[in-house]
Amino acid sequence: MTMMLQAQGLSYSYDSQNSISLPDFHCRKGDRLLILGNSGSGKTTLLNLIGGLLRIQNGSITINGQDLKSLNNNQLDAYRGKNIGLIFQKSHFVQSLNVLENLLLAQQLAGIPVDKSRAMHLLKSLNIEEKYLKKPSALSIGEQQRASIARALINKPALVLADEPTSALDDHNCLEVIKLLEKAVAEESSTLLIVTHDQRLKDHFPNQIAL
Amino acid sequence: MLKIFKLALKNIFNKPLSLALSLVLFALGSGLITALLLLNRQLEDQFVRNLADVELVIGAKGSPLQLILCNMYHIDNPTGNINLAETKPFLNPKHPLIAKAIPLSLGDNFKSYRIVGTTPGFLTMYNAGFEQGRVWENDYEVVIGKSVSDQTGLKLGDEFDSSHGFMEDDDLIHEQHIKFKVVGILNPAGSVIDQLILCNNKTVWLVHEHEEVEETESDSTEIDNHLKHSDEPINPAPVIYTTEELLELHANAVQELVSNEEKDITSILIQFRGRNYQTLNMQRSINENTNLQAATPAIEINRLFVLMGVGIEALRALAILIMIVSGLSIFISMLNSLKERKYELALMRAMGASRWQLLTLIVAEGAFIAIVGYFIGALMGHAAVALISGYMQDSYRYALDGWVFLPEEGILLVACIVLGKLAALLPAIQAYRTDIANTLTQRG
Numbered sequence: 102m103t104m105m106l107q108a109q110g111l112s113y114s115y116d117s118q119n120s121i122s123l124p125d126f127h128c129r130k131g132d133r134l135l136i137l138g139n140s141g142s143g144k145t146t147l148l149n150l151i152g153g154l155l156r157i158q159n160g161s162i163t164i165n166g167q168d169l170k171s172l173n174n175n176q177l178d179a180y181r182g183k184n185i186g187l188i189f190q191k192s193h194f195v196q197s198l199n200v201l202e203n204l205l206l207a208q209q210l211a212g213i214p215v216d217k218s219r220a221m222h223l224l225k226s227l228n229i230e231e232k233y234l235k236k237p238s239a240l241s242i243g244e245q246q247r248a249s250i251a252r253a254l255i256n257k258p259a260l261v262l263a264d265e266p267t268s269a270l271d272d273h274n275c276l277e278v279i280k281l282l283e284k285a286v287a288e289e290s291s292t293l294l295i296v297t298h299d300q301r302l303k304d305h306f307p308n309q310i311a312l
Numbered sequence: 313m314l315k316i317f318k319l320a321l322k323n324i325f326n327k328p329l330s331l332a333l334s335l336v337l338f339a340l341g342s343g344l345i346t347a348l349l350l351l352n353r354q355l356e357d358q359f360v361r362n363l364a365d366v367e368l369v370i371g372a373k374g375s376p377l378q379l380i381l382c383n384m385y386h387i388d389n390p391t392g393n394i395n396l397a398e399t400k401p402f403l404n405p406k407h408p409l410i411a412k413a414i415p416l417s418l419g420d421n422f423k424s425y426r427i428v429g430t431t432p433g434f435l436t437m438y439n440a441g442f443e444q445g446r447v448w449e450n451d452y453e454v455v456i457g458k459s460v461s462d463q464t465g466l467k468l469g470d471e472f473d474s475s476h477g478f479m480e481d482d483d484l485i486h487e488q489h490i491k492f493k494v495v496g497i498l499n500p501a502g503s504v505i506d507q508l509i510l511c512n513n514k515t516v517w518l519v520h521e522h523e524e525v526e527e528t529e530s531d532s533t534e535i536d537n538h539l540k541h542s543d544e545p546i547n548p549a550p551v552i553y554t555t556e557e558l559l560e561l562h563a564n565a566v567q568e569l570v571s572n573e574e575k576d577i578t579s580i581l582i583q584f585r586g587r588n589y590q591t592l593n594m595q596r597s598i599n600e601n602t603n604l605q606a607a608t609p610a611i612e613i614n615r616l617f618v619l620m621g622v623g624i625e626a627l628r629a630l631a632i633l634i635m636i637v638s639g640l641s642i643f644i645s646m647l648n649s650l651k652e653r654k655y656e657l658a659l660m661r662a663m664g665a666s667r668w669q670l671l672t673l674i675v676a677e678g679a680f681i682a683i684v685g686y687f688i689g690a691l692m693g694h695a696a697v698a699l700i701s702g703y704m705q706d707s708y709r710y711a712l713d714g715w716v717f718l719p720e721e722g723i724l725l726v727a728c729i730v731l732g733k734l735a736a737l738l739p740a741i742q743a744y745r746t747d748i749a750n751t752l753t754q755r756g
Contacts, residue, residue, distance in 0.1 A: 145753045154662065154749035175666055182664015189752050193655040195319070197326030209315045210664040252663075264753050 104163075105130040105292050106151070106260060111160035113146050123147050123160075126310055130259075133283070133293040135302060138312030144296045145264060147312070151294065152262050153181045165259055182211035186253030186291065188282075190265035192245040194237035200224070200248050201233040204255050211256050223251040226288065227281050243274035250282050254289055261286055263295045267302060275301055316669055320676035330645040331681065337638030338685025339692060342728055344631035346693025349720050351700070352624055354712045359385070359613050362504045364437050367587065368595060369607050370394070370402060371579035376607035377616060383416055383579040384609055386426050386504055387710070389478065390418050393576035394604055400570050402580055405563055409591055412437070412583040414562075415569060417516040419578070420474040422492070425460045427474055427509045429516035429577075431569070433562030435498075435553075437581060438505040442550035444468050445496035447561065451515045455496035457506040459711065469546050470494045474519060490518075495546050507710070513569055513577060635731060642681055642735040646674065650739050657743050658751035670743045678736025679729050686728040690721060 107127040114120035121143035128134050138144040149155040151162055153169055156177075162169045164184065172180055181187075194203045204220040224230040227247040232240055237248060246266060253261050266282065267275040279302060286293045295302065303309070324331050362385055371379045374391030381388035403413050414437060417429030428434070432447050440457075445468050448455055456466055466472065471491035476484040492511065500506055553561075569577075584591045598606040650657075657670055698714025705711050 149749040149753055152662070154752065178661065178664055178666050181662065187662050187752075191655075193659045193752070195323075195656045195660065196653070197319070197322040202322075206315070206319070206660075207663045210660060210669075212664070 104128070105132070105165060106294070107161075107163045108147075108151070109161050111147070111150060111157070111162070113143070113150065113155065113158050121146055123150075124310065124312065128292060128294070128308075130292055131287075131290050133286070133306055133308055134295070135306035135309045136294065136296045136312060137298065137303070137309055138296075139298055142312040144298075144312050148262055148264050148294070148296045151260075152185055152187055153177045179212065182207075183213065183256060184259050186256065186258035186261040188246075188249050188253045188261065188263040188266045190268055192237070192242075192249035194245070194248070196236065196238060199234050199236055200229070200240070203237060203248070204252050207252050207255050213256050220251070220255060223254055223285070224248070226285055227251050243270055243278060246270065246274075246278050247281060250278070250285060254285055254291065257289055258291055261291050261293045263293065263297075265297050265299065266295065268297065268299050272301065275299070279305060316673050317676055317680075320673050320680055323673075324677050324680055327645070327649060330649070334638060334642045334645060334681050335685045335688060337634060337641050338682060338728070338732075339689035341631050341635030341638055342686045342689030342724060343692035343696065344634065344689075345628065345724055346690050346721060347696045347700075348624055348628055348631065349718055349724070350693065350697045350714070350716070351712070352620075353718060353720075354697075354716075355620070356617065358503075358710060358712075359616070361502060363609050363613065364503065365583055366437065366581045366609050367584050367591070368582040369579055369609060370399065370582065370598060370604050371607075373603060373605045376605065377612045379579065379605060379607045380609050380612040381616075382418070383581065384504070385710075386418075386428075386508065390578045391605065393578060394580075395573075396570060396575050396577060397573040398602065398604065399577065399580060400573070402582065403566050403570055405566070409584055409594060410582055411585045412559075412581075413566075414581040415513055415566070415577045416579045416581065417513040417577045418478075419516055420476055420519060421478050421480065422460075422466075422472055422474050422509055423464050424478065424480040425456075425464065425507060425509055426478060427454070427492075427511060427516065429511055429513035431512070431562040431565035432553075432558045433565075434505075434510060434581075436555050436558050436562070437583070438501055438503055440498045440501050440505050441552070443497045443499045444548045444550055445494070445546050446551040447553065447558070448495060448511050451512060451518055452490050452492055453495045453515075454492045454509050454511045455498060456494055456510070457498050457508050458500035459506040460509055461497050466494050468494055468497060468548050476520075496550075504710075512565060514572075517572075517575055635728075638685065639731045639735040642678055642732060643738065646678065646736055646739040647742075650674075650742055654743075654746060654751055658746050658748040661746060661748045662752060667744045670746065671740045674740035674743045675733050675736045678732040678734075678740075680732070682728045682732025682735075683725075685732075686725050690725075 104127045108123070109125050111123040112120055123143055136144050136147065146155065150157055157170050167180070169177065195206060198206060201220055205215050205217065208215050221230060221233065224233055227250060229244050229247050232244060237245055240248060267279055270278060295306065366384060369379055369383050371383060371390065372392030372394050378388045379391050382390050401407065402410060403415060412433055414430055414433045418426065420427040435447070443458065460466060471493045473485050473491055498505060595606040595608065598604050660670060694714045697712060701712035701714050
């Protein structure tokens, strides 16, 4: 099986003094990988580089054979929209749109035809389908996080990147969200990469990298 | 692109309070400017149209502007009366400088439409033609303007009593034994003649003399008998007069008029044979050497425009100031909301939106507020003019149209959109520069 994601020789410096070196790693299609590390270890930098939110300075990242470095800014925006689903520690939404519209916007911005039934299907599998007409701000934190999982998956991304997806949640919600995330990712057969310092997740993911 | 505009609309309506503030300010500014544009243009149009080639107005001493406003625009009171003996030379058809001299006798109204005693020459001044009937030939016969007919419902053959003065007042209605009788209705001319009731000069004297007679004599029916109208119906088919025919009728009327040297009239409207230093001298010599006053309409109206212009300029400056403040309010509320919206903007970038799409989004939000604000304002401006028009028509019998649209309004709309875009530009550039990585993830 070919490698889905490959990172090699990455290092990144925000200023001239501090440079963060990042380990090489790779994963296959459908893998679930947990990247554990404490603050300052560079795990978010790694996630930003893979997600194309930061430009690569040294080294290379290849996703499904596509070298991220070879894309210009606009191509990178488009590539990310289509191929990478992002989940953040705090879920952000476009406040003026309801939950469903937020999902559809993700399709529109990626240039994918709007598919309302797919959005509803995702919301259903994440147990928040009855909230689809609500504004995101009216949802609980756990519900918001589930809605942002739905948004991350709406475009059937090859790769789902999650940045501390559970650290804002209590134990109960943490467990529920991570179960739903795993289930949804499995349904889409996407590759999942979680960056976290949340020790509660350790037992769920045998595949781990420590920074 | 369409989805970006749709999102921009959703975004501005997501903050109803700050939207309302920006809209109110924008609408105030654009509404005020719209109303000013309409008022200014229509008043100027009205005044200029009503100049009617009158080059000089002769009347009693007083304010020259008042003389013009009263005798040409029929909105002010007369400066006084002038004696026919004194004014006779100007009415002489052989006067070397004067081509046309139209005597006016004012003093009565019907439902606040002014009754003007004059000669058929008046019709030639305003290029008025008949829609129905004919010109006045006998005493108490009147020809009414189109607006008078429309507003009062007076029809051909109708008879009515007049009221003394220029404002409708039940106490001042003349109890006439002989009523005015409508013998003609004019075509709409779009000028002041639409608002007038015309008859011969003698009728105006008669109405007032009767009043005096009635006060002394209890029975005066006798005098009136010979003046009774014939009950013959008036042929509604309009008589088409040539200018020559009207001027001949005018000449006869003037001849009859000047035989009453002891009588007074209100003013004379004059058209010169040609404008030269002699006509200028004539005006000066009237003002310096006689008890009469001569005023040039164009000059007085210009003076009025200058006076009005100061007020209009001040209001316009105020309106522009309000618009700028409204632009500022859009700018500030956008900048404020951008602080909390920076996450969603970064998120949109993360979901595949380009920098340019974000720039477009924010600029479109500013433009939409401006456009909505403009249209609310334009509606208010037009409605305000329509309202003022109703008031003007009640008190001055001048009609404005609140629902005409000027090309300048298109320019105003474009200016509004530019202002809205400008106000949104700086916030938009900030959105353009959003650092998605730092905004969405905390470095660790």
